[in-house]
Amino acid sequence: MPIRRRRPLTAVLAGLILSGTALPGWARTLDYVGTYVWSGSEASFGGFSGIEISPDGTGFHALTDRAQLYWGSIERDSQGLIRAMNSAGRAHLKDSKGVPLPPGYTGDSEGLAIGDDGAIWISFEGLDRVALYDNPDATARALQPPPRLPGMRLNSGLEALAIRDGTLYAVPERTGDENQPFPILTFRDNTWGEAGEIRRDPRWLAVGGDFGPDGWFYLLERDFRGILGFASRIRRMRLTEAGPRDEEILLTTRPLQYDNLEGISVWHDGQGIRLTMISDDNFLLVQRTELVEYRLRD
Structure with a gap:
């Protein structure tokens, strides 16, 4: 067998740099941590579209798309793998008059964000709006409705919701055209604004978002491929006054690799940035x- 000489590593790197080829895996690594299947016997269990994990990874709030909010504790082993989800409570979300929201047009809850003060922000599609709750059992506070955006329709409203320094950020599930970027809406002091646009790639829809402890904005996207199932993607970027910067794709899954991932929470597990996602069944x-769950090591 002939011996093939290998090109020196330095020569390979120099060639890549001169050609402008990116080296995404050399500056950081994204490690798969694990998958936990969560089940419940209640009729209201399922359809999870949003999740928030506590900074230490031991607590959770999970939102269904039928106006139900669960919360509780997470048991993890010595490696940080989820071993149990212990539900401590569940609340049926109410409207601004204190009436429990029915499933469907007025109760299609999709996005979840929890502020540093513990206030709970939830976005709804159907009747597109964002509601603020002082606690899960509270009556919703009436807020200024968001502007009507191209592409927003009955089942395509504000899905990605995140909060940073008291300002709420919201991204709609889809836009008017596959090549039209996602607008980033902001909400502060009962006033809506915009913070730029995120490039949209055809087929991919925005379904979840969160700010990590590193200050980056993480966007979870989904592509439904019919009988082939769902594929998911995670992008992160810096949201600056001039709009998104330094965007990069961290993860693209194969169809059927996971279920219908819709919610994402980003926190630090002591070894790196932990990305926790939840699926809508x-x-x-x-x-x-x-x-x-995945772990990002910079």
Whole structure:
């Protein structure tokens, strides 16, 4: 067998740099941590579209798309893998008059963000709006409705919701055209504004968002491929006064690799940035509620 000489590593690197080829895996690594399948016996269990994990990774709030909010504790082993989700409570969200929201047009809750003060922000599609709750059992505070955006319709409203320094950021699920960027809406002092646009790639829809402890904005996207199932993608970027900067794709999954991932929470586990995602099983027996976790090491 002939011996093939290998090009020196320095020569390979020099060639890549001169050609402008990116080296995404050399500056950081994204490690798969684990998947936990969560189940519950209540009729309201399922359809999870949003999740918030406590800074130490031991607590959670999880939002269904039928106006139900669960919360509780997370048991982890010595490696940080989820071993149990212990539900401590559940609340049926109310409207501004104190009436429990029915599933459907007025109760299609999608985005979840929790402020440093503990206030709970939830976005709804159908009747597009954002509601603020002092606690899960509280009556919703009436807020200024968001502006109507191209592409927003009955099942495509504000899905990605995140909060930073008291300002709420919201990204709609889709835009008017596959090549039209996602607008970034902001909400502060009961006033809506904009913070630039995020490039949209055809087929990919925005379904979840969060700010990490590193200050970056993480966007979870989904692509439904019919009988082939769901594919997911995570992008991160810096949101500056001049708009998004330094955007990079961290993860793109294969169809059927995971279920319908819709919610994302970003926190630090002591070793790196932990990305926790939750799936929407659409209340179907053929789907399941998964919590999927990755760790990003810069």
